[in-house]
Amino acid sequence: MTILELQSIDKKYSQADYFAVNQVSFKVKQGEILALVGESGSGKTTLLRLIAGLEHPNSGCILLSGEKIAERNKSVPSEKRKVGMVFQDYALFPHLSIIENVKFGLIHTKGDKDKIAKETLDLVGLKENYSKYPHQLSGGQQQRVALARAIAPRPFILLMDEPFSNLDALLKDQVREEIRQIIKKTGVTAIFVTHDTRDALSTADRIAILHKGRLQQIDLPRNLYEKPINPYVANFFGKRNEILATATVEGFYTSFGFIEDENAKNYQDKVRLFFRPEHASLTVRAGQALSGKLFKVSYYGDHQILKLTDEEGKKISIKINPTQSVQNDARVHFSLHSYGIESAY
Numbered sequence: 001m002t003i004l005e006l007q008s009i010d011k012k013y014s015q016a017d018y019f020a021v022n023q024v025s026f027k028v029k030q031g032e033i034l035a036l037v038g039e040s041g042s043g044k045t046t047l048l049r050l051i052a053g054l055e056h057p058n059s060g061c062i063l064l065s066g067e068k069i070a071e072r073n074k075s076v077p078s079e080k081r082k083v084g085m086v087f088q089d090y091a092l093f094p095h096l097s098i099i100e101n102v103k104f105g106l107i108h109t110k111g112d113k114d115k116i117a118k119e120t121l122d123l124v125g126l127k128e129n130y131s132k133y134p135h136q137l138s139g140g141q142q143q144r145v146a147l148a149r150a151i152a153p154r155p156f157i158l159l160m161d162e163p164f165s166n167l168d169a170l171l172k173d174q175v176r177e178e179i180r181q182i183i184k185k186t187g188v189t190a191i192f193v194t195h196d197t198r199d200a201l202s203t204a205d206r207i208a209i210l211h212k213g214r215l216q217q218i219d220l221p222r223n224l225y226e227k228p229i230n231p232y233v234a235n236f237f238g239k240r241n242e243i244l245a246t247a248t249v250e251g252f253y254t255s256f257g258f259i260e261d262e263n264a265k266n267y268q269d270k271v272r273l274f275f276r277p278e279h280a281s282l283t284v285r286a287g288q289a290l291s292g293k294l295f296k297v298s299y300y301g302d303h304q305i306l307k308l309t310d311e312e313g314k315k316i317s318i319k320i321n322p323t324q325s326v327q328n329d330a331r332v333h334f335s336l337h338s339y340g341i342e343s344a345y
């Protein structure tokens, strides 16, 4: 079931001569976690603010749980939208205890506020901390208070702006998993903004990628990574090698060697082949394998990146296991597990 729908949303700030959000349309299903990604200035926060009712679109329509909450001449005020918001800095009140912070989010909620606040704090794993103050908690715990405050009123949708950006790398992996589990347990639909592709790939059910205010692709994490619909999306999700090839009926001739592939007969003459560093692996026997001259090895602990070059100096990168040993200046043989093909014309 669709809980949120954006139809052709445009937003131009006064004084600006370009659209911060340009003809964006998508639907979010009940219980889904959607990540909004894009480089700085791509319109992520603006989109979140439009859904929250903190900005109004110039044109288009937003529907939440079937109700039109924003269109050209109509806007349901932010506090009436049943939208929960977690800000980047958590925005907790320092002079209020944890439970008072959560109860603050329940101003418009009927029923036993104390009971609802306690139940929600228990749900986010803060049972023992009702009367503590924000400064007595760790960054990850403060974030869970902010999350509890946002979900306590049972919103239709939870919006989070850069929820993981204030956490150090070690804590981040743990918190990402915790937040995902809490959201899934409550069944709330969530949209979070991030500029970190790892956050998005590991936490979201689907990802929407924006570039200059335009939606490029909205898809499952795996599809965005493995089947990007354009070069911008492909490059946003990490390094991609590109090599030129000539298609024949048997396969592709490249400057790194021949790739046998019956799909090649569907292409004419010059093509571009794309592959990610992890989609190549070293082969022991030369055989049909591709090969290049190794000129740099970078060790990263959990993997190594090899830089190879062909006879003409074209460079590619390959990601390998940290335990594999290789020698600089050696000829290295490799094969590709998967690659994209595009006509070069």
Ligand SMILES: Nc1ncnc2c1ncn2[C@@H]1O[C@H](COP(=O)(O)OP(=O)(O)OP(=O)(O)O)[C@@H](O)[C@H]1O
Pocket (backbone or CB within 6 Å): 013, 014, 016, 020, 038, 039, 040, 041, 042, 043, 044, 045, 046, 047, 195
């Ligand atoms: N209040 C504002 N007034 C005028 N222009 C704005 C305003 N807020 C954002 N913009 C502009 O709108 C565009 C989109 O900004 P937005 O903050 O939505 O991008 P973002 O993807 O969230 O960026 P970041 O990752 O840096 O937060 C940018 O060009 C920005 O300069």
